[in-house]
Amino acid sequence: GENVEQHPSTLSVQEGDSAVIKCTYSDSASNYFPWYKQELGKRPQLIIDIRSNVGEKKDQRIAVTLNKTAKHFSLHITETQPEDSAVYFCAARYGGSQGNLIFGKGTKLSVKP
Amino acid sequence: DTAVSQTPKYLVTQMGNDKSIKCEQNLGHDTMYWYKQDSKKFLKIMFSYNNKELIINETVPNRFSPKSPDKAHLNLHINSLELGDSAVYFCASSQVGGEEFFGPGTRLTVL
Numbered sequence: 001g002e003n004v005e006q007h008p009s010t011l012s013v014q015e016g017d018s019a020v021i022k023c024t025y026s027d028s029a030s031n032y033f034p035w036y037k038q039e040l041g042k043r044p045q046l047i048i049d050i051r052s053n054v055g056e057k058k059d060q061r062i063a064v065t066l067n068k069t070a071k072h073f074s075l076h077i078t079e080t081q082p083e084d085s086a087v088y089f090c091a092a093r094y095g096g097s098q099g100n101l102i103f104g105k106g107t108k109l110s111v112k113p
Numbered sequence: 114d115t116a117v118s119q120t121p122k123y124l125v126t127q128m129g130n131d132k133s134i135k136c137e138q139n140l141g142h143d144t145m146y147w148y149k150q151d152s153k154k155f156l157k158i159m160f161s162y163n164n165k166e167l168i169i170n171e172t173v174p175n176r177f178s179p180k181s182p183d184k185a186h187l188n189l190h191i192n193s194l195e196l197g198d199s200a201v202y203f204c205a206s207s208q209v210g211g212e213e214f215f216g217p218g219t220r221l222t223v224l
Contacts (some may be wrong), residue, residue: 032210043203043215044156087154097210100146100168103156 002027002094006104013080014112021107023090024072032093033066033073034101039086047088048075080111116140117216119204125222126194134189134219136204145187146205146213147179156203162187163209194223 005024013019025033034049050057050064050073057064061080066073077084087108091101117138126132138145147159160179161168167179176192191198204216 034212036215038154043217045215046212049212089156093210098144100158100161100170101213102158106154106156 002102004090004092004102004104006090006107008107009105010108010110012110012112015080015082017080019075019077019080019084019109019111021075021088021090021109022072023074023092023104024070025092025102026071027092027094028068028071029096030071030092030094031097033064034091035062035064035075036089036091036103037086038089038106044089077109080109082111082113085109085111117204117206117214119202119216119219121219122217123220123222125224127224128194128196130194131190131192132194132221133191134202134204134221136187136189136216138185138204138206138214138216140206140214142206142208142211142214143184144207144209145181146207147187147189148203148205148215150201150203150218152200159189160187191221194221196223199223 003026031052036044037047038044048064050066061078063076087106089106090104093099120135144163146161150156159173178190181187201218201220203218205213207213
C-alpha cells in the first residue's frame with residue numbers, strides 16, 4: 001500500500017553540525033518527493049523537492065538525494081542554525097502526477113546553540 | 114496577499130454539532146486538498162479535488178464532506194462532531210503535479 005517511512009523521529013544536533021533525515025517509499029511509480037518544514041504553530045512550507053529524473057538537488061545549506069533503485073531519499077542540512085529547529089516532513093506522490101502526497105511521520109529537529 | 118487562506122483559525126464546539134471550515138486560494142491552482150494533522154503531528158490526506166474529480170481517502174468518515182462552489186474554494190463540512198475529530202485541519206492547493214501550498218490551519222477542538 002501507500003507508505004512513506006521517515007527516520008529518525010527526533011534529532012538533536014549542535015549548532016554548526018550537519019543533520020540527515022531519511023525516508024523510504026513503496027510505490028516505484030512515485031516521481032515527486034518534496035520536503036516540508038513546519039515550525040511550531042505554523043503551516044508546513046516546502047523547503048526543497050526533487051523529481052525522479054534527478055539524483056541530487058542542492059539549495060544553499062539544504063540538499064536532497066534520491067536513490068530510485070532503493071526507493072529512498074534523504075534531506076541533508078549543513079551548518080545547522082537554531083532557526084532550523086522545526087518538524088521536517090518528507091513526502092512522496094503516489095499514483096502518478098495527479099496522485100496525492102503521502103507524508104512521512106515527521107522528524108523533530110532541535111539545533112542547540 | 115495570502116495565497117491560501119482558511120477560516121476560522123480556531124474552532125471550539127460541542128460533540129454532536131455540525132461545523133464548516135472555509136478555504137480559499139488565489140494562486141489559480143487546479144487542485145485543492147484537505148489534510149488532518151493529529152496531536153502526534155501526522156499529516157494525512159483527507160480529500161483532493163479539482164474541477165473534474167473528487168478523491169476521497171477511504172479512511173475518512175462520511176461525516177466529512179468537501180464542497181467546492183468554484184475553483185478557488187474548497188470548504189469542509191463536518192457533521193455530528195466527535196471527540197476524535199479534534200485536530201488541526203489544513204487546506205492546500207497546487208497545480209497538477211506541482212508544489213502544494215498550505216493554508217494556516219484551523220485548530221478544531223471538540224468538547
